[in-house]
Amino acid sequence: MWQAIKSVLAAFLGVQKDERRREDFRSERPGTFIAAGLIVGVIFVLLVAFVAVMAAR
Amino acid sequence: MRRLLMWMAVGVTLAALTPMVLANGWNMPEGVTAVSRDIYSLHMIIFWICVVIGVIVFGAMFYSLFRYRHSRGAKAATFHEHTSVEVIWTAIPLLILVAMAVPATATLKTMYDPSEADLDVMVTGQQWRWRYDYLGEDVAFTSNLSTSREQISGTSEKGENYLLEVDEPLVLPVGQKVRLLLTSDDVIHSWWVPELAVKQDAVPGFVNENWVRIDEPGIYRGQCAELCGRNHGFMPVVVEAVEPERFDEWMAQRKEAAQQEAMSADREWGLDELMARGEQTYGAVCAACHQPDGSGSPPAFPALAGNQTLLDEPDRHISTVIDGVAGSAMPAFRNTLSPVEIAAVITYERNAWGNEAGDTVQPSEIAERLAAQDE
Known part of the structure; x- marks a missing residue:
């Protein structure tokens, strides 16, 4: 899996x-x-969303 | 040595051309608001980043093409991959993009924050003029192109602000945050003033927000930036930024004029004064489509001169002006014109260019009709 x-x-x-x-x-x-x-994709989307939320603060 | 000199000459020429290009008005203006200056500096930073990357990439490419050309016996390398080089040339652009995104996002955040405004102005696009409502102040007017027909048709010399001048500019106070609420009555327009770094679509059924805080008094000109029909190029934007004291004076004058106008709707108007007022309104609002001589451009814009239906059915004439004609280019003027203006323009249309209805339409009559519709 790590591979x-x-x-x-x-x-x-x-x-x-x-x-x-x-x-x-x-x-x-x-x-x-x-x-x-799928897992890495979802993590990436969440990461971008988090950055966007932080930037909008 | 000679080659080096040649490249230096090219570099010096380019460096000398840059300020010329910037000074020539080919670049975007720096503008007169904090936001416009932010946008300008972002634009310049990113421009120079692009220049540096362009010089490096194309420099390396042309140098390699020239230096390792076939006629000099160059042999192609045949390696398949070089992971670390590939990682570097992927990571560097990534970092550059992130570095550009950070200040750009900060500017966007400021631009999209219209809260805590000192003044709200509703901007409504109409084919083909802008209407400005100072919300909560009971002051509203339309801003029409004031360039003369002779200049447009070419029979007289074009003025300095050809197609960039209006009868009544949007007057705003300097140093105050003004929120702009943009919408449209008919099709999509776009309110664009380069010096204020505002270009915002005005969409029917939606209200878009934007804001400006102008630093320097002055007159700033712009245009409609969304193709909106035949007279798209004939609905300029003019903003006059004045000191707050002068703005207050202007506002007081406008309020008084609006009150007088409302009061004058009650009295009986004579044919001559209605005709005089109607001619003004017709020229500003109706003539673009129905032509100054009332001949129209059939079939889209019917002729008013010699129009028998118009003369025979005054009631239908009035409702056409007030409510417009659904499914046609004829807008409703219920909210755009005052009762006096509506009465005057209808009277004018019934008695100008050989039309001889002989009757007048009184402002009080229109006011009553509008009041009845509002209920």
Whole structure:
């Protein structure tokens, strides 16, 4: 799972090592990546919302 | 050495051109409010950030294109990735964007805070004029283009403020926070005064807020900035900022005039004075569509001169002016014109350009009708 989250974070930045990408694609379970993507996505949205609320104070 | 000199010459030329461009009015104005100066400095900071990035990126690109050209035997590198370089060129723009967002957000916050205003003015866009209501003061008027028809048609020389002048400017006190409430009676307009850094849409059915606190007395000109129909270019905005004492004097005068106008609605008016007043109102409000000679532009804007329906049915004539015509370009003037102005303009239309109804419409009659409608 930690591996998947790291890959998702790399995808958010748009930079990933080729060997890591190959490794990820060897994985048999896409569900882990989808779950990690959703979790990090929600956290990102909440983070932006929090910054916006703080800025509006 | 020669190449270095050439690049220096290019740099010096560019540096010398910049102030020229800024001084030429090609740049946005610095304006006369704290907000407009904030916006201007943001604009300049971001402009220079863009210039620096542009010079670095295009400099590196053109240098590489030239230095490592094929004819000099350059060989392409074939590596696939370089993670740390990629992280750096992603992180630097991210940091630059965040650094630009922080002051920009702070300015936006100030701009969108119209609370604790000293004065509220309702700004209503209409095809094709602006109406200003000083809320709580019982002072309201429309502001019409005052550039002469001769200048527009080209038969006389164009003045200095061609299409940027009005009969009655919006008068505001300097140093006070003025809240602007913008809406529209018909289509979307946009109230734009560059020196005040205000460009706000006026949308029918919505009230948008904005505010200004003007630092320097003066006359600031702007235009409608949302294409709103045929005379979009003929509804300028003029703001006259005056010292608070002068503003109070002006306000007292306006109030007295409004009271007198209301009182004069009670008395009997003669045909001649109604005609004289009506001609003024017609010129300011009606002539844009129905033409100064009443010939209109059929079929959109019917002719009033020689219009038999108008002459035969005075009652319908009155209700057309008061309520407008639904589904057409004819607006309702119930709230825009005073009873005196409505009576005068109807009388004028019935007796001008060869129309000979011979009757007058009295302001008291209009006032009664309006009162009955309000109930």
